[in-house]
Structures are given as structure tokens and as C-alpha cells.
Amino acid sequence: xxxxxxxxxxxxQQVLAxxxxxxxxxxxxxxxxxxxxxxxxxxxxxxxxxxxxRDVQLYxxxxxxxxxxxxxxxxxxxxxxxxxxxxxxxxxxxxxxxxFVKGANLLMExxxxxxxxxxxxxxxxxxxxxxxxxxxxxxxxxxxxxVDDKVYGRVKPGELEEILNQH
Amino acid sequence: xxxxxxxxxxxxxxxxxxxxxxxAAIEAGIRIPTLCxxxxxxxxxxNRTASCRVxxxxxxxxxxxxxxxxxxxxxxMEISTDSLRAIKARRMAVELLLSNHPTDCLICPxxxxxxxxxxxxxxxxxxxxxxxxxxxxxxxxxxxxVVKNQNKCILCRRCETxxxxxxxxxxxxxxxxxxxxxxxxxxNLPMVETSCTYCGACVAVCPTAALTEVNHVPKVWEALxxxxxxxxxxxxxxxxxxxxxxxxxxxxxxxxxKLAAALRRLGFDQVFDTDFGADVTIMEEAKELIHRLEHxxxxxxxxxxxxxxxxxxxxxxxxxxxxxxxxxxxxxxxxTIVKTYFAExxxxxxxxxxxxxxxxxxxxxxxxxxxxxxxDDHNNVDIVITTRELGDMxxxxxxxxxxxxxxxxxxxxxxxxxxxxxxxxxxxVIEAAVRTVYAxxxxxDLDRIDFKELRGIEGLREATIPINGQDIKxxxxxxxxxxxxxxxxxxxxxxxxHAIEIMACPGGCIGGxxxxxxxxxxxxxxxxxxxIYREDLSKKIRRSHENKxxxxxxxxxxxxxxxxxxxxxxHTYFEPKERI
Numbered sequence: 210x211x212x213x214x215x216x217x218x219x220x221x222q223q224v225l226a227x228x229x230x231x232x233x234x235x236x237x238x239x240x241x242x243x244x245x246x247x248x249x250x251x252x253x254x255x256x257x258x259x260x261x262x263r264d265v266q267l268y269x270x271x272x273x274x275x276x277x278x279x280x281x282x283x284x285x286x287x288x289x290x291x292x293x294x295x296x297x298x299x300x301x302x303x304x305x306x307x308x309f310v311k312g313a314n315l316l317m318e319x320x321x322x323x324x325x326x327x328x329x330x331x332x333x334x335x336x337x338x339x340x341x342x343x344x345x346x347x348x349x350x351x352x353x354x355x356v357d358d359k360v361y362g363r364v365k366p367g368e369l370e371e372i373l374n375q376h
Numbered sequence: 377x378x379x380x381x382x383x384x385x386x387x388x389x390x391x392x393x394x395x396x397x398x399x400a401a402i403e404a405g406i407r408i409p410t411l412c413x414x415x416x417x418x419x420x421x422x423n424r425t426a427s428c429r430v431x432x433x434x435x436x437x438x439x440x441x442x443x444x445x446x447x448x449x450x451x452x453m454e455i456s457t458d459s460l461r462a463i464k465a466r467r468m469a470v471e472l473l474l475s476n477h478p479t480d481c482l483i484c485p486x487x488x489x490x491x492x493x494x495x496x497x498x499x500x501x502x503x504x505x506x507x508x509x510x511x512x513x514x515x516x517x518x519x520x521x522v523v524k525n526q527n528k529c530i531l532c533r534r535c536e537t538x539x540x541x542x543x544x545x546x547x548x549x550x551x552x553x554x555x556x557x558x559x560x561x562x563x564n565l566p567m568v569e570t571s572c573t574y575c576g577a578c579v580a581v582c583p584t585a586a587l588t589e590v591n592h593v594p595k596v597w598e599a600l601x602x603x604x605x606x607x608x609x610x611x612x613x614x615x616x617x618x619x620x621x622x623x624x625x626x627x628x629x630x631x632x633x634k635l636a637a638a639l640r641r642l643g644f645d646q647v648f649d650t651d652f653g654a655d656v657t658i659m660e661e662a663k664e665l666i667h668r669l670e671h672x673x674x675x676x677x678x679x680x681x682x683x684x685x686x687x688x689x690x691x692x693x694x695x696x697x698x699x700x701x702x703x704x705x706x707x708x709x710x711x712t713i714v715k716t717y718f719a720e721x722x723x724x725x726x727x728x729x730x731x732x733x734x735x736x737x738x739x740x741x742x743x744x745x746x747x748x749x750x751x752d753d754h755n756n757v758d759i760v761i762t763t764r765e766l767g768d769m770x771x772x773x774x775x776x777x778x779x780x781x782x783x784x785x786x787x788x789x790x791x792x793x794x795x796x797x798x799x800x801x802x803x804x805v806i807e808a809a810v811r812t813v814y815a816x817x818x819x820x821d822l823d824r825i826d827f828k829e830l831r832g833i834e835g836l837r838e839a840t841i842p843i844n845g846q847d848i849k850x851x852x853x854x855x856x857x858x859x860x861x862x863x864x865x866x867x868x869x870x871x872x873x874h875a876i877e878i879m880a881c882p883g884g885c886i887g888g889x890x891x892x893x894x895x896x897x898x899x900x901x902x903x904x905x906x907x908i909y910r911e912d913l914s915k916k917i918r919r920s921h922e923n924k925x926x927x928x929x930x931x932x933x934x935x936x937x938x939x940x941x942x943x944x945x946x947h948t949y950f951e952p953k954e955r956i
Contacts (some may be wrong), residue, residue: 263563267956275955276546277562285551285564292563352557 227353229257230268237272247273247283260291288342296331296338298376301355305344308352312366316352317341319366323373337373384452396424397433397444397455405646408433408457409466409495411531413445414581414597416542416896418833419602419855419882423537423581428530429469430495434459441465443917473530474794475506477584484528484585488513489893491583491807494569518566521590521742529586535559535578542882545688545855547572559586562956571691571955574682575856575880576738576889581896589738593769594598595759599730600643607730607809608718609644610710610789613651613800614736614885615763617907621892621900622767623777628903630911633782639734641775649785650733651792654799654808657681658798658920659930660703660810660946663938665875669846674698676851676866676873679805681705683743684880684889688856693863700945704756706799707733708749708852709742710789711756712945717933718789726754733760736800736888739880740914749948762890791925794825794911794918801908802854802884803830803837807885810841810850811919817844825918831909833883833902836862838873851876854884 236253240246250273254265261284270280284290300320304313317328320339324332331338347353350362354369356376365371379390384397384404391400401408412428426446433444436454441462444455444811456462474496481487513526531550536559539548547561547570561570577588599607620629639647665677678700680686686705689696704712711733715726716770733740737760743749744757761769770777797809807830815822829839830850835858838851851873853859859878865871881888886904894900917923935941 266562276549278546278549278551279540281562281564282549282551286553301492370512 218235232257232266233268234272237269243273247275247280248287251280252261252286262292262294266292283344285342288340294331294335296334296336299338299340299355299357301340301342301345302328303343303345303347303351303353303355304341305348305351307348311351313352313362315366316354316369319369323369377780380449380451380453382449382455383453384455385458385669386530391449393449395449396455397435397442397447397449398431400449401433401444401455402459406457408444409498410445410492411470411495411530412533412534413539413584414534414896416882416898418898419542419835421537421541423532423534423628424535425533428473428532429903430466432462432465432469433457433610446787463499467477467501468505470496471504472506474501474504474550475508476510476704478510478527478528483592485588487583487853502941509555511555516560516567517590518568519570519572519574519590519742520745521738522567522572522576522579523588524560525568525586525588526560527586528584529559530584531557531559532583533559534581534583535587535835538577538581541857543573543575543577543880544860545571545573545575545692545856547645548578565956569956571687571953573684573686573687573691573856573880574739574742576887577881578705579738580889580891580893589762589765590741591765592741592761593760593765593772596732596761598771599759602730604728606645606724606731607643607732608646608648608726609639609642609732609734610648610650610653610707610714611639611734612707612736612885613654613797613804613908614888614891614904615734615766616911617737617886617904618763619767620777622764623770625778626903627900628896628907629848630907631777633784634777634780636785637783638770638775638777641780642769642773644732646786646789646791647794647935648710648714649792649796650710650735651707651796651799652789652923653706653713654681654796654805654924655793655920655923656709656713656929656946657703657706657799657805658795658808658812659926659937660709660942661701662809662816662921664701664703666811666816669940671873676849676876677701678875679809679877680950681799681805682739682879682885683737684739685856685859685878687739687742687953688859689863690950690953691858691955693867696863696867697950697952699866700950702949704749704946704948705740705743706796707735707760708756710946711744711758712751713789713929716750716945717755717929720933721753721788726751730758731756733757734763734893736763736885737881738889740890744803751945755941763888763892764890767892788925788928791923792915793918793920793923794913794915796923797911797915798908801905802879803832803852803877804884804908805879806830806850806852806875808920810843810848811873812921813848814841814843815919815921819844833898833905835882848875849873853877854879855882856880858916 266280270277328341354361354364378393383810386880411430414423424446430440431444434456435442485712516524536548599605616632620631680700711731719726744760774782795808807827841848853862883901
């Protein structure tokens with residue numbers, strides 16, 4: 210019984226993955242020019258899969274006629290791309306100069322302790338991913354914490370609990 | 377060609393408009409130090425990342441300094457390469473590189489052969505004014521052939537150019553960002569988990585010891601001083617035209633006799649020649665080609681002597697895996713023959729024999745470790761060292777190479793032919809095969825030995841040779857980028873050939889990844905090639921099937937060429953592999 214359930218879940222996941230690859234391939238097929246489209250395709254891939262696992266990177270490499278090393282080179286260069294699964298919510302703490310001066314590091318320490326993860330990590334329950342990002346361009350609001358698209362300004366360490374509760 | 381007038385250090389000259397400042401300075405006889413720059417003239421490939429900032433020069437009316445290697449000239453440009461500002465900037469660039477570089481030069485594999493080290497000396501660096509964090513990465517010793525020491529990498533990206541542009545293997549790329557940038561394979565995997573062919577093109581161009589061959593010299597010393605071991609050495613055709621360079625001789629000096637003498641001085645029990653294995657390869661390969669021609673077999677037949685090339689087709693063209701000849705490579709055939717025929721004839725337990733191959737090649741190290749090539753429970757070839765490693769051993773042993781007498785190889789596995797010597801150059805393996813196929817099939821003009829239409833240094837060549845009423849179409853490629861081109865044309869049906877020779881290294885084995893460093897100076901490779909053909913001409917016997925010791929081996933032991941026993945011992949198979 211247990212086994213069949215698991216089997217069904219795996220089958221469903223495979224179908225799902227198949228559909229995702231199909232969507233990615235469709236996107237690649239409609240590109241007018243494949244040369245120089247790598248970053249574009251990686252964005253789409255991350256949108257579809259939520260992150261860029263190894264197989265997706267190699268798939269993109271084959272589809273665009275590039276080497277796996279080249280694709281991974283670009284993925285590892287840009288902070289935006291990730292090859293690890295992300296939590297449901299993405300918490301970005303701005304560590305640009307202004308935010309840093311205003312104590313972004315204290316916010317980071319507190320969140321790391323609260324969520325029991327390091328910057329770049331994802332909580333065990335898959336709920337949150339915590340990242341340090343460079344200047345988000347809202348220095349007047351320093352220090353800034355973002356949860357997905359929502360921006361919180363002039364955040365004090367004590368307020369983090371409340372922010373997490375909203376998500 | 378449009379020209380522009382410029383001045384360098386107050387010297388006026390006219391140069392083509394497409395020149396860089398560096399090109400112009402070289403023409404004017406003015407030295408600008410460079411590090412990342414690498415101009416592989418004949419390959420029409422220039423590494424111009426301008427990442428090291430060592431070639432900085434001052435240009436009048438330009439506020440910042442300009443990298444000479446990547447700045448084009450323009451009309452009226454006034455350049456100063458020796459201003460205090462330029463000299464200081466260059467020294468600073470080197471100091472900054474050194475500030476994140478291990479300082480273990482004295483025990484570094486590239487000690488006295490390192491471009492960064494010579495540059496520090498040339499630019500009079502006496503102090504490193506910058507201190508900071510040093511990179512501390514794991515040494516990648518995962519493969520049998522190449523060691524990657526990221527701590528010594530200066531991010532010049534020459535290896536990337538060699539791997540991606542010339543060889544089109546796509547294994548290496550810059551990964552990460554900023555101070556944490558490294559050069560590595562996809563997902564920063566250990567080399568052994570990638571599709572690396574171990575051609576050594578990256579090793580051949582690395583200015584430091586970030587990429588080196590696995591050092592097998594200690595293993596050879598150990599074997600030589602183990603009284604239980606009977607140690608046999610074989611040396612590839614390309615060694616004899618390059619080894620001399622390591623002892624200050626002119627490129628293209630033939631040192632066959634001294635090489636045999638030197639190996640004997642090192643203490644090998646038998647000093648043999650891989651050329652013998654090459655002649656056996658031709659016996660097998662020529663028969664296989666005739667067999668395929670006469671029995672409607674798969675065509676074209678591709679040579680399989682080059683292990684980097686074999687690995688390339690397995691990873692990159694798995695659908696074409698059935699076209700290479702099934703012949704093992706000459707040194708592996710030779711190892712097999714030593715551990716069967718020779719061992720039997722001399723009543724030696726093959727388990728006590730150590731076969732050492734001296735190869736111009738890094739990939740042969742990985743090839744020797746391929747388990748499908750092993751015989752019973754021992755490898756056919758136990759240890760592979762490169763030309764450079766042999767040079768190191770001779771120096772270590774205090775052998776004055778120049779003063780050695782000319783000696784001969786040992787027999788019975790020492791007789792060789794001109795055909796086997798030319799295995800060392802692009803075009804050579806196929807010419808050797810054609811010499812024999814021609815002699816076996818053709819009815820007239822039987823004295824014909826030279827097939828000059830197969831020779832040359834162009835990356836892609838083809839020729840048609842009429843043999844016994846049939847036009848045999850032959851293709852030749854060297855450099856894996858050229859090989860890829862040829863394979864794509866075969867796959868798409870654009871081209872068809874009967875036989876194809878492919879060698880992974882530009883120039884063939886003479887330009888191999890394990891040869892004395894030549895840094896893309898193709899004049900050196902050409903001189904080695906001329907030496908190979910001189911050696912061929914000097915041989916009394918110049919066709920493989922006329923090698924008496926080879927024929928004797930078949931008669932006494934192996935049976936028919938391409939026969940049952942030969943199949944078992946001298947042939948192998950290939951497998952499609954994942955591409956990463």
C-alpha cells in the first residue's frame with residue numbers, strides 16, 4: 210500500500226517534470242536567435258523549475274549548443290541564479306553599504322539564529338530561503354529586508370519575528 | 377593592406393591597421409612583457425583576455441594605461457612602453473598576482489619553467505607590497521592524467537581557450553565571481569567525472585603549475601630499484617625529435633641513439649621502441665581496412681592510436697562509436713606483446729614485468745588505466761611518463777645527455793621501420809597504413825613508399841589515392857576542433873571517406889601535451905615534423921609489413937594478422953559515454 214502510494218507520487222512528479230521540460234523547450238523553440246540567449250533561457254528555466262538543478266543546466270546546454278561548463282559558469286556568476294531548491298518564501302537582506310552601516314549584519318545574525326540556517330540556506334521545512342544581496346537601491350530605507358516582492362524598511366532586529374509572521 | 381603611422385618610444389613606424397600595440401612593438405623589436413596573452417599563430421587563435429594587466433603601456437592623451445595585447449593601434453598613436461608609470465604599473469600587476477600565489481616555487485613542478493616566476497624576475501619584483509587572504513582550494517588529483525591546482529591559477533584563461541576554441545571539448549570555464557573565481561568543469565566536478573579527454577592542451581599552455589600532468593616519476597624509480605621487477609621501457613616516435621630540447625639542443629634534433637643510451641643508463645632491463653608496436657598496429661589496421669573494404673564493413677575507418685581522440689568520440693559522438701578501428705594503440709599493443717610473447721619467450725612471469733611507456737602525451741596516462749585494456753589481472757602498460765618527465769629523470773640521475781654515445785634499442789622488440797617513425801606526426805599513421813595497403817593490394821609500381829599528398833601541417837587535409845583500381849579517399853584532422861568538424865561532415869553525409877586519421881594535438885604527437893613546452897610556437901612543431909621525415913628516410917626498411925621481428929612475432933606467437941589471437945590480444949572496444 211505504502212509502496213503504491215510512493216510509486217504514484219513518483220510517477221506524478223515525473224509527469225510534472227516532463228511538462229516543465231516541455232515548457233522550457235517551447236520557450237527555446239520560439240527564440241529567434243539562440244546565440245546569446247543563454248541568460249534569457251536560464252531566467253525562464255528558474256521560473257519554471259524554481260531553481261536550476263544540474264539536469265536542467267545540462268538540458269539548456271544541449272539545447273543551445275553550449276558546454277555544461279559554460280552554462281554553469283554563468284549560473285555561478287550571477288547571484289540571481291541558484292542551483293539549489295528555494296524555500297516557498299525568499300528573504301533577501303540588503304548588505305549594501307548603507308544597509309550594512311545601519312546594522313544589516315545584526316539582522317542577518319538574528320535571522321540565521323531564528324531560522325537555524327546560514328545565509329544562502331533553506332530551512333528544513335522548505336519554508337524560507339535566506340540570502341544576502343547587494344544594494345537594492347532603497348538606501349533611504351536602510352536597513353532593508355525583502356520577503357519575496359515585499360520591502361520592509363528601517364527594520365530593527367526585534368521586528369523580524371513580526372515580519373516572518375506575516376508570511 | 378591599410379597602414380597607420382604610430383610611434384613607440386619615439387620610434388616611428390608604419391603598421392597594418394588591424395595590429396594591436398603588442399604586434400607593433402614586436403615588429404619594432406621592443407619587448408613588452410606579457411602573461412595571459414598567447415598567440416597560437418598557425419591555429420589562428422589568440423588568447424586575448426587582457427586579464428593579467430602585465431602588458432600595460434602609456435598612450436599619449438589617454439588618461440589610463442592601455443593593455444598592449446588588446447588595444448588596437450590607430451593613426452598618430454604615441455606609445456610609451458618604458459615610462460616610469462608603465463613600468464610601475466606592470467610591476468604592481470605582478471605583485472598583485474603574487475599576493476595571492478603560493479610561494480613554494482622551490483618545490484613547484486614548474487620551478488624555473490614558470491612564466492609568472494620569470495616575469496617577477498624580469499620586472500625586478502623584490503617585495504610584495506600587498507598582503508591579503510590567499511585562496512585555499514583542494515588539489516584535484518582525481519584523474520590519472522591531469523592535476524588541477526587552483527591555488528596557482530592566475531585566471532589567464534589560456535586553458536579555457538585551448539579547451540573550448542581549439543579542442544572544442546568545453547570542459548573548462550571560469551566559474552563563480554570576483555576573488556572566488558576559479559577555472560573548472562561544469563558544477564566544479566572533479567576532472568575524472570567530466571568528459572575531459574586528457575589531451576593536455578590546457579597543460580601545454582598553462583603559464584604556472586595550475587595544470588600539470590600527474591607525476592609518475594617516483595613510481596618509475598621505485599620499479600627500477602625493486603629487485604623483483606623486470607622493468608621494460610618503450611619510447612614513442614615523437615620523443616626522439618623533441619627530448620633534445622630539454623637539454624638545450626635545437627628543435628628538430630634527432631636523438632634516437634642517445635635516447636636509447638640514456639634509458640639504459642637509468643637501469644631499465646630492456647630498452648624497446650614503441651615503433652615496433654606501431655608496425656604491429658599497421659599490420660592489424662591495414663588488414664582491418666582491407667577487410668572492411670572487401671566485406672562491405674563500416675566506412676570510413678578511423679584510426680584509434682590517439683587516446684584523447686578515442687575519449688572524444690566516446691563522449692561527444694557516441695552515435696559514431698562503431699567507425700574507429702578496433703586496434704589498441706601502439707604502446708598498449710606493445711605492452712600486451714611484452715607481457716605475452718616476450719614473457720613466454722624469455723620465461724618471465726608477466727606479473728613481475730613492469731612496462732613503462734615514455735609518451736609525448738598526457739592522455740596515455742589515463743589510457744593505460746582503462747580497465748578493458750588490462751590483460752588478466754595486470755595492466756598491459758603499468759606506468760606512463762611524458763617526454764618532460766623523462767627529461768626530469770635524466771637530470772635527476774645526473775646523466776649528461778649531450779655526451780652520451782649513440783646506442784641501439786634492444787631486440788627482438790626493437791626493430792622498427794620508417795613507417796612506424798612517422799606515427800609521430802599528423803598524416804603519419806595513415807601514410808604508414810597506405811604504404812602497406814598499397815603494397816598488399818596494388819599490382820604495379822610496387823616500389824612506391826612515399827605518399828607525400830598525405831603530409832602537411834594544415835589542420836584538415838584530404839587526398840585520394842588510387843589503389844588497385846579503386847580510389848581510396850582519405851581524410852586527416854589534427855586538433856580536436858578539426859576532428860569535430862570532420863565528424864560532423866561525415867555524420868551529415870556531406871563528406872565520405874574510406875579512411876581517416878585523427879590526432880588530438882595540433883601537429884600530432886610531435887606537438888603533444890606531454891612534449892617540451894612550445895607555447896604555440898609552431899616553428900618548433902614544424903622542425904620536429906621535418907626531423908620525423910628525416911628519420912623515416914634514414915631507415916633501411918620503411919614499410920611495417922617488412923619488419924622482420926614483427927613478422928617473426930606473428931609466425932612464432934600471434935598467428936595471422938587480424939586473426940583470432942590478434943583479435944583477443946591486440947583489439948579492443950569503445951563505449952558511448954555521458955557528456956559533461
